[in-house]
Amino acid sequence: MVEPRYPGLVESYVNLGECYDRDGLLTVKDELKGCMKGYKGCYQRAYRCLTAAAQLAEDNRSLLLTQSLEDKLARRAKGILSREMRGEGDQAGRSVQRFLSGITWKGPLWNFDTVELLCERVYELSDPWGLAHGMLVQLAAGAMASGRDVIVCPSPLCPDRMEHLLIPALSLAFVTTTPANPWPHKPYRRIRIEGMADPELTRRNRARLRFARRVAAALTEEAVDALAQAKGMHDELEQLYNPHVDFPQVYAMADGLIRHLEERL
Incomplete structure (x- = not known):
């Protein structure tokens, strides 16, 4: 429900409930109640699984994201900005948020065709542990400071973290990829974010990292199954x-x- 702030003045109520045959609905009330309860329960199960998967991903990130890695990412972002953001506009650019990927009843989906339509040059950020957020934030800030509008694409599992960045005015994109969702074409540049992490830290925790990733993938599959059941009940x-x-x-x-x-x- 969305309550109008100024009923009749700016917004108005639209009551589609007037279009129901209430007597007819009474003949199927038990079936309706069962489906309504079932599909809401499936959504709750899906959200619990996705929340758990996001927490495991955050655990992996916190394990690898050291100050040294943040410094490396900042330096790489600075180098890219100096190379790509030549010239400045009269005013700062704006940022809009759009989801480029999502977890659906059909499974995880990535709309990389949107990137291809807007940007000819694509930096592929190979990032199985979700470490590129800080670098993307700096790139977005630099692009806006130079007067370019940006499209910020959050992670569907962790919406407070940036997963992709598009700068249409420069026909330039920065796309995070993993083994599960690779960039389908040859990129303009490829940066191995995982290779910038502390190799000793990664080696020492490899079993823990892989276990968390496998469990997170299983939880995501369970969530997709729950969403598919919810779709069927709907x-x-x-x-x-x-x-x-x-x-x-x-x-x-x-x-x-x-x-x-x-x-x-």
């Missing part, structure tokens, strides 16, 4: 509801709203 809900919805009334309400909006333009 489809059943629609099949139960549809015969008892007055769709001509729904379309008439939509046409009325369209006419009202056109009169305001």
Whole structure:
């Protein structure tokens, strides 16, 4: 529900509940209640699994992200900025946030075709441990300081962390990849972020890192399974509801709203 701040003045209520055949819905009330409870339970299970997977990923990051690594990432970002961000605009660029990837009922999805449409040059950041966030933040800040707008793409598991960065004005992108989601083409540049971590620290904790990654992958698979079950139950809900919805009334309400909006333009 979204409550209008100024009902009737700016926003208005649209009550689609008027289009239900309530007597007809009573004939399938038990099935409706079962599906409603089931699909909400599946979503809760999926969110718990994804939360646990994100915590394991954060544990791996905290293990490898040392001050030395942060310094290396900062130096690499500074070098890229000096090479790529030549010239400055009259004012600072703006940042918009868009998700380029997500965990869905079909499995993890990455819309790399969006990158290809907007950017010809792609820096591939090979980063199985999720360490590139700090570097991407500096690159985004540098691009905006030079007057370029940026598209910040958060991680679907950890939305407070940047996973990809697009700078359309320069036809330039920085895409984080892992063995599970490689960049499908030859990149303009490839940077091995994992190779910048302390090799002794990585070697000493290799078993722990791999175990956490395997468990996180299993949890993500479980979440995808739960989302698929939720999708199936939601489809059943629609099949139960549809015969008892007055769709001509729904379309008439939509046409009325369209006419009202056109009169305001």
